[in-house]
Amino acid sequence: MESKDKLTGSRLRLYEIIFESDTKAGRAFDLTLLSCIVASVLVIMLESMAEVKVQIGPWLKSLEWFFTIIFTIEYLARLYVVVNRRKYIFSFFGIIDLLSVLPTYLSIFIAGAHALMIIRVLRILRIFRILKLTRYVGEGQNLAKALRASQHKITVFLITIVTSVIITGALMYLIEGPESGFTSIPRGIYWAIVTMTTVGYGDITPHTIAGQTLASIIMILGYGIIAVPTGIVSAEMIYQKRQERVSGQVCPHCLKEGHDQDAIFCKYCSGKLN
Numbered sequence: 001m002e003s004k005d006k007l008t009g010s011r012l013r014l015y016e017i018i019f020e021s022d023t024k025a026g027r028a029f030d031l032t033l034l035s036c037i038v039a040s041v042l043v044i045m046l047e048s049m050a051e052v053k054v055q056i057g058p059w060l061k062s063l064e065w066f067f068t069i070i071f072t073i074e075y076l077a078r079l080y081v082v083v084n085r086r087k088y089i090f091s092f093f094g095i096i097d098l099l100s101v102l103p104t105y106l107s108i109f110i111a112g113a114h115a116l117m118i119i120r121v122l123r124i125l126r127i128f129r130i131l132k133l134t135r136y137v138g139e140g141q142n143l144a145k146a147l148r149a150s151q152h153k154i155t156v157f158l159i160t161i162v163t164s165v166i167i168t169g170a171l172m173y174l175i176e177g178p179e180s181g182f183t184s185i186p187r188g189i190y191w192a193i194v195t196m197t198t199v200g201y202g203d204i205t206p207h208t209i210a211g212q213t214l215a216s217i218i219m220i221l222g223y224g225i226i227a228v229p230t231g232i233v234s235a236e237m238i239y240q241k242r243q244e245r246v247s248g249q250v251c252p253h254c255l256k257e258g259h260d261q262d263a264i265f266c267k268y269c270s271g272k273l274n
Contacts, residue, residue, distance in 0.1 A: 007081070007083065007252065011080070011081055014077065014080070014081050015081035015082070015252065017029050018074075018077060018078060018081060019078075019081070019082075019250040019252070019255075020250065033074065036067055036070055036071070037123045037124055038124075039063075039067065040064070040067040040071075040123055041121055041123065041124050043060055043063050043064055043067065044064075044121060046060055047060050047061075047064070064104065065104065068101050068104040068105075071097070071100055071101050071123070072101050074097070075097045075098065075101060078094075078097065082252060082255070083252045083253055083271075084252075084253055084254070084255075087253070087254060087255055088255060091255055096122050096123070099119050099122060100119070100122060100123045102119075103119055143233075145236075146233050146236035147233060147236075149236045150232045150233050150236045153232050154229055154232060154233075157228055157229060157232070161196070161225065164192075164196070165189050165192040165193050165196060166189055166192075168188070168189075168192040168196075168214065168218055169185055169186070169187075169188030169189030169190070169191065169192040170185050170188060170189075171188075171214060172188040172191060172192065172206065172211060172214065172215075173185045173187070173188040175206070175208060175210050175211045175214065176188075176206050176207065176208060176211045179207075180204070180205070180206060180207045180208070180211070181203075181204040181205070182204065187204070190204075191204045192218065195215060195218045195219060195222065196218050196219075196221065196222045196225060197222060197226070198219065198222045198223065198226070251266035251268065251269060251271050251273060252271065252273075253266060253269050253271030254266060254268050254269040254271065256268045256269075
């Protein structure tokens with residue numbers, strides 16, 4: 001595999017601008033890209049409005065091609081500077097980058113391909129990659145670790161909730177019956193989910209005293225149930241809190257980030273960093 005040392009001259013400089021957010025030029029590039037993303041999504045939203053499209057449709061089409069060309073150049077530039085091109089192409093953001101420009105080009109050759117333009121909304125996901133500043137990387141890692149550490153507790157919690165709504169739905173079916181809209185147990189389960197999550201559509205309501213009593217209990221429990229996952233993850237985040245600072249450097253070999261400020265080699269693939 002090509003080493004990082006071979007990234008020299010203009011290619012190394014371009015890599016630092018595109019992938020590194022710790023430099024002044026890198027931050028300027030990220031902010032410019034973010035502006036283009038937001039503007040592109042806004043154009044897509046305006047194109048979906050028939051009255052706006054009638055008035056300024058040609059202008060919106062021109063802007064869409066303008067942003068498509070910009071994102072195409074950006075994609076090609078990323079392919080040019082990365083060490084492991086295959087890794088980037090099949091990475092999450094590499095696929096998103098490609099999907100963000102394909103619909104416009106496909107619409108030239110395939111009739112009806114414009115329906116795929118909605119995929120370009122995925123460009124907004126680049127915002128998370130742009131926010132590669134120290135505090136975002138560190139907090140993002142804390143959240144990911146907390147979610148992984150909480151997965152067993154949350155799984156048990158979800159199983160308990162599913163069991164509860166099944167039992168409650170069945171009880172409401174027996175208590176209220178088809179006369180009140182509870183035509184089946186799945187219908188009762190739907191009501192239990194809506195009630196327990198405090199959504200309250202109101203399309204099905206209990207009419208008997210027993211049904212209303214059970215509904216009141218479910219409503220009260222719903223408030224506590226909503227707070228449980230938040231408490232689990234919050235406790236894990238406090239426990240998993242990392243004290244060391246991390247940088248926004250991106251490894252040119254595996255394209256992962258979150259390295260320590262003084263790191264020389266990647267902690268994931270051992271490749272050399274900037």
